[in-house]
Amino acid sequence: MRIVSADVVVTSPGRNFVTLKLTTDEGVTGLGDATLNGRELAVVSYLRDHVVPLLIGTDPQRIEHTWQALYRGAYWRRGPVTMAAIAAVDVALWDIKAKIAGLPLYQLLGGASRDRVRTYGHANGRDIPELLDSVRARLAEGYPAVRVQTGVPGLQRVYGVHDGTAIAAEADGQRIDQRVLPVEEDWDTAGYLRHVPEVLAAVRSEFGPELPLLHDAHHRLSPQEAARLARTVEPFDLFWLEDLTPAENQTALRLVRQHSTTPLAIGEVFNTVHDYRTLIDEGLIDYVRSAVTHFGGVSPLRKLFDYAAQQQIRTGIHGPEDISPVGMAAAIHLDLAIHNFGIQEYSGHTPLTERVFRHAYTFTDGYLHPGEQPGIGVELDEELAAAHPYVPAYLPVNRLLDGSVHDW
Secondary structure, three states, rough: OEEEEEEEEEEEEOOEEEEEEEOOOOOOEEEEEEEEEEHHHHHHHHHHHHHHHOOOOOOOOOOHHHHHHHHOOOOOOOOOHHHHHHHHHHHHHHHHHHHHHHOOOHHHOOOOOOOOEEEEEEEEEEEEHHHHHHHHHHOOOOOEEEEEOOOOOOOOOOOOOOOHHHHHHHHOOOOOEEHHHHEEEEEEEHHHHHHHHHHHHHHHHHHHHOOEEEOOOOOOOHHHHHHHHHHHHHHHHHOEEEEOOOOOOOOOHHHHHHHHHOOOEEEEOOHHOOOOOOOOHOOOEEEOOOHHHOOOOOOHHHHHHHHHHOOOOEEEOOOOOOOOOOHHHHHHHHHHHHHOOOOOOOOOOOOOHHHHEOOEEEEEEEEEEEEOEEOOOOOOOOHHHHOOOOOOOOEEEEEEEOOEEOOO
16 A cells, blocks of 8 residues: 555635545545644645655655654754654544554554543633633533633733634734734733732632642743742642743743642643653653644653653643644544543634544533544545635734733
């Protein structure tokens, strides 16, 4: 069996997605997600111009060999563009192998370790009353755990808080003289640190101590500020505190650990195991957050999870709307199979996106299951995908009150 074609499909059913479709000489197809939000076309070029020519004529069942060839053979290793491209190939090959076996992917990963996959949803509000309404909505949808984000007094637009107008703006960017520029958000760390305890106190007062709550600082804080926040929120018993500080400096988490027992999650922007080594070896975090789509695929992420398990660290795979249903399906298969699963982020997708990417996985009463369809269980409607072409877009940028650029 050989790969005879490799097609890169770009579609925007509400937001941009990049999909790799591999086809064998026996007509078996496999899909992989290569979406890199705000830099989609960089991955498209990497795939079409540099990866696809290497795949034609190769054996699709040699997954590990192909992964190593794409990773080591390029010499310039790592980085989000490279790893998203490799991830698409890896997932597509696993999709093919599982279809050949006639089994859902999780069976090839050792079978199910659990019956279903617990999720958390996103609740947000411009103020506390609006946030409480959003939490009620997520609970009504069945989510067993909720991430809470709220506006900060004095700031006009902050991460994780939006209405319908802001959602559209973040998806499409700002159009100025036919150009698309990123939406600009604003930030005041001192105001945020004062406000977060009030928010969590209000949520706990309304919903009680048993609801698992999560919160995302989104890389905004210095190590000292991160340690202060982690200690301050201890009384609210968070399920986790996410991305407190930019973790390129992995040793920054030592300070946070010294000052707090609040569980920590990190890694959605990490691309390889090297981003995690100090964090895992020293037990500085409690959850690894990388996505299949941005970490090179199922193959390396499974290895990361086994490595993390040695320090009793669990998983919390990144699952925002810009991970396509292809990437989400691969994540759910992993979640079901691994032993040290923690929780799965799940934002869902628009109805149009779910028509473009028809999937076997289900969301019922706050839990996901990948389904029993052979492969990863996703089919791409290429005609409908073509009817929704790429739309230039950026992720937002963040500025402090003095106008300087800050971490988003």
